[in-house]
Amino acid sequence: MTTPSDISLTFTVRRRKPEFITPNKPTSHEQKIVSDIDDQVSLRFQMPLVFFYRYDPSMEGKDPAEVIKDALAQTLVLYYPLAGRLREGNDGKLIVDCNEEGVMFIKADADVTLEQFGEILEPPFPCFDQLLCDFPYSQAILNCPLLLIQVTRLKCGGFIVALRFNHVMCDGTGLKQFMSAIGEMARGLVIPSILPVWERHLLDAQDPPKVAFAHHEYDQAEATDTVPLDDLVERSFFFGADRLSILRRLLPLHLGHCTKFELLTAYLWRCRTIAMDLDPDKEVRMLFAVNARSKFNPPLPSGYYGNAFAIPAAMTTVRNLRQNPLGHAVELVQQAKASMTEGYVKSVAALMTIRKKQLPLSTVAGSYGISDVTNIGFEDIDFGWGKAVFAGPAKAIGWISFFIPTKNKKGEVGTSVPICLPAPAMERFTKVLANVLQHPKLRARKVNLF
Template sequence: MTSNGNSLPIEKLEIRVQEPELVHPAEPVEHQVYYLSNLDQNIAVPMQTVWFFNGQEDKKDQDPAAVLKEALRKLLVHMFFLAGRIGLSPDYRLQIEFEDQGLVFVEAVAEKHCIAEFGDVSRPAPFMKQLVYEPPPSENILGSPPTFVQVTKFKCGGFALGLNNNHCTLDGLAAHEFICSWGKLARGLEITHSFSIDRSMLKPRSPLQPEFSHEEFYDLEDLSTTEDSFFSINPVHGSFEVNPRDMDALKKSILDEGEGVSKVTTFEALTAFTWRVRMNSLNLTPAQKTRVFFSVDVRKKLSPPLPEHFMGNGIVLTFATTTVGELCEKPLSFAVKLVQDAIAFVTDKYVRSAIDHFEATRARPALVASFVVTSWLRLPFHEADFGWGPAVAMSPASLPDQGVVLFISSGKDRKSATVILGLPTSSAMDKFGVELNKAHVN
């Protein structure tokens, strides 16, 4: 495993941003209140991502912003809720109030810069925040658009697409389909299937029937000291790449240990590995309970399964937990088994129970002494193509919070995995690197 650093040389761009405009569906759509499920309610946070596209000789006379805007108008006929506004129902639930207010679209020009000068743009860097439009700050999200789009053109003919989308509207799989469908329309192709945007199949039951304890909503006791704590105001970020050879070696070592593990996926191995190394780096007491959260796609786990081309949040949060002592002293296969058991625990009954539990409590996941793994390993965002060829790179626009670890595909043919994380102190990050070397993943 190798360190990649945490920033690129360019901190800030010279960029000219035009006034935002509103993009409306190409055809009339009935005004309505659009239902958001309980799987949407808990993740109403902005997701900011950037795609980079190289210039093409045969496209030098075409304006990418105009092409993307026209294709977006056509796509919004099917996904009109992205052009609405976030509202609150009488029973205090988030919803989308669609009166064709329009999706916010911004054009920008960075005429002194070329994509090639940015180096590796597959990882977040400070300048990327300028490629994503952010509205003026407000006290809450009510009344705000769920989606903002920025297209930034460079002097080389390439451009960047910055998407600032509230997670309550789309999960990763749905966002991938949104981007790829948008690209099809931009290339003059037709969408040959219908999108499933109705989320009513995820409504709570009546009467409510929560069947599980749902400990994900309850805090763990934090036994850390002020010197070795889980959180700080200014975390230190780092990124580490695992190439295919390293990953094969890691998986082999896990399987050789036994501990009830007969097979292991890349996600399971990386999650268990990062969990243990992260806890080791924090110098925590062995008695400290620790928990790792991650989302599970439930599209095919529900009975009946969610429809194909479901455009919403089809994920539920699950977790694995143990003490720091057990996690760090037992074989890594022990942690892998905890992760596998947490995934297997997510069934139709569990998901329905989670939906009902939120309806009864309106609780949010508790992150004390915990952290969240967000994996984009299986999301081929690079397939996005608006007529300028597939994206040369895609990246989150900013580094993750210190309570979040991000996995993204990287390297040649995207067969490597990059782990991006934040830790409370530089000494903790240094120790993280030492722990990686001790694990013999090199």
């Protein structure tokens, strides 16, 4: 996969031998069963994230790698399942063997400054494989570390924390809770402000399991109806407040107050579908993750760090998406989003339980996924050097994009969206975005949108 970037950067990284960081106090040796939501085959992958930090003169003489390593060992006392290993039970159900084998940790030094990564920090990052080294078996799901962290110290005094976590164990909100606890320990706290809660049974299917919704997010395609995943190109696109304001002018009055998420999701879905050049009669799906914590009655405990989301799907044909205005796509996204309830999550859990051979997310050609991390607060994680100047997913994951908070060259806060497409489709996608300016409502406004 190629990753176009405005930055041409090469640097050398010197790594220490990987260590296994274990809880710094004895913890319970037991087996914990993950929830039916955790246990989805679609979550059996390793998710990479990256955090960039500037030099802080008040921390002179302190080694960020040692500070984070010590705080990690302290935090794992409370989050001891993350120091264990995933096993597969006799019925195929995943179980966490809490055995204190530890988290993989790497200290590294790079002969590069933070400024050399460019004015805009957004995926794809040049030489990311240097910032998160791969080791044999470290990307497996079973019987391997559930978390890999590399702290790379830069010659300017800043540093980069890159990590890869097993998505079966937690979602983005849960990971942020864990990383924030490490930050609090690093800054001298003895107990984190939010204590972890396991309670994975809260997201199990009801007994007996009942599938109460049509889950098109798990529709499977025939082999001839899939899109090849070779020759992929990744690019990021920035959307600031001014650009989103321009897009709102394309909506009818009754949709003028739709959320930023609904507007941007609908817009990208429409543009991407056009760029994919699919058969007009094909059905396409827009899948997006919705946090379910507040959907439960009572809400899930604040310290719950497991996967607590579902992925409802908006669905229509290519023809309907192309021929109707942007507002039509916004309404489809709103309708799918409104279906997300506690009952919907339980229905997903039931579907996973009934279908013993668990379903992956949709493989239908044209399916597109979005995960919005702009409100999670990864950038607030502070190990003593202040907030991160960039924090979030390190790349798009196949056909899944992320909404990531970042800044452009002018310092304007906005949303960066990394997108992966086959090279010809990426070229068409870029042109489709630019062609928005040709809409009659915007033609008179000389605005450089992209």
